[in-house]
Amino acid sequence: MNRRWFGVLLGGALWAPGVWAHDFRAEKLVNGVKLATINTYPNTLTFTFSATNIHPTLESILLLAEDPLLTACTLTPAPPLAVPVGGNITYQCTFPVPNFEACEALGLLDSNPSTPDDTVSFTNVFNIGWDSGSAQDTVNVLCAQERILSCDDTVYISTASSSSSGLPVGPSRLYVFDPASATLALQGSTSLPYNALAFNHVDGFLYAINSDGVNAPNLIRVDANGSGNIIAPLVTGAANTALWGAGAILGDGSFLGFEITSNHLVRVNTTTGATLSDVVVGTPANFRVADFAVNPINGLLYGFNSATQRVTIINPLLGTHTDFVLPTRINGVLSVGNSMVSAVFTSAGELFFYGSTNANVNLANTFYSVNLVTGALTTVSTGPTTQFADGATCAFPPPPPVGGNGTPMLTRDHGFFGSSEEALSQCLAQGPISLGNLGTVTTMENALGVLWANPGIAQNGEVRSDFEALKVRVARELLTATCNERFFGAKAPSLTGMEAWVAPSRMMLEPALKLLEKHNRSGQRRAVPLNKKIWKLDPLLGQERAVEPRF
């Protein structure tokens, strides 16, 4: 990382302050977003920098525009520049990224001494100035080597846009849904409208059907960046007007797609795109599922039949279906008029839906757990509203890795344990956590006090010395590592040389802190297993309850 955090001054002549004391707004984007993750190579990173005159009535003079990344590009026009009311100056800089190493090399232009870390490869700040002030804006980029997706309980949700006539159109967006925070995190997008998303455990890619209700459909492969590539045209007896909505992957890696216009269920070879079978399941009047998922225990498809308001089971080879006997109840109340647009099975055999509610059957925004005996649904969390959505997760264990370091352990940081009463209480239930002179941490309050301790300032307002701040950070990372081991089974690192810390020193503590931080953050991109039932994170409550020990 380049520590010269103030890059080359561009347009360096600073005008003498005049009467034009006006304001600009800085805005910076990378590939059109604020947070970019690069998983596939070759790739391109396009940075856009803009300075907008936000003064309500007067022209403003832009005196300065600087960014480490701009040093590689021609700045035209260069400051100083007069910008009219509402006008803006925009610069663009494109970097080809042929491989992972090239992506990381861009981080040499990083202006932020806090990065790289384990979640961000580099952060860049765009700084603009005028005669009486300045403004900054920031983006960050994660350079990753995860072209294929890890097989865990990550819930992927795709959406598509809608035409004026209500048909799906691009772009389609790929998100990760987090049940605990009930949020969708954008992974990327493609111009292809698609649905029927499914996770292939054999190759670690998502598959889906690209269809718009007008043109012939295609089987597509979707990568970790949300980019879609056509494998082959879908050969099916269904008309081009069919809307394909449900998708799943069988244990052998073949893809199943279902459309709700004429009820064709196709099975497709994901490598060649060849159709292996094409059967019709029920009729649109008695069988209508927006998504289904394969139960890894019995190999059957499960979905929600909105025609009968029941959970339904489909034999993927025969094309037969059987509804649950009992009509579905949602939180104890009979389901009426609902549709479940996403269905996901975990490898542990638990089924979840994302769909509508009795309160509003037109909004698909609620994540449910499904009782496989009764077909009853229980609300897990309410998330964002989706459109033309579909869900997928990895239901089968992947083939064993060939070479490499295998899959990283699952870990979370101190914020997670400081926010999840469930996780922290389970961690503490396994026994006291010894923190030396702090006493033994046995209560939630004391554990929260360590986890939420500010390194610089104590709870009583005392400002800590640098060395005390270091000890606080080590203490909370130690507690976090303990809970990662107890709750997730992520073996804590062996801190070589700790026996020698008779006289603790910065020289000893700093490498220990780095080791612990790296460990606690190393598995943050892996999903918390859904059977852990971490449905809520409340850091504000954790902070309120925290009782900080004396460090």
Added chain:
Amino acid sequence: MKTNSRWMALSGMFLALTLSACDGNSGTDPVDVPEGDRFELRLLGQDAELYEKVLLGVGRIEVIAQGKSLPFQLSPSARSMDLSKSDQAHLLGYFYLPAEADTADVRVHFDDVGAFRESGAPGLINARSGSILFTTKRAELEKRKHVVIQLHLKDSLFQGRGSKVLLPSTFIVH
């Protein structure tokens, strides 16, 4: 899974040794007679919109002038600041600018993790890469003896996996 008992024993021993050494020794680094002119550094949240609470704490602050790190007196109020309250500019602390220095480079690093509540729903903030970097000029500082960072929350918090990521959009005013 059982905890690695050897590791736990060692970590306990380590902390017993390290933490016991700090009794009665908390407080600021000695900055008895800082040289230079004192200026305040403040942080003000703006554009909170649907955020009912945004709690961030300062991790550390660096102020550099003429290539040298300047003494900075951290304020207790920087421990945990609710930036959703746009009528309160939180005092981060004071720095002392040498008479011969015309500018100072300021770096504000937040503590790793913050918290928010938006439309009734709480959540985590990943503030690891959310440092604020800017240059301030003596001529501007001397107008009111302070520099205020306006952090525009609407344009600074973005949804990542399971948390909001802090990417500061800031205005520097004096």
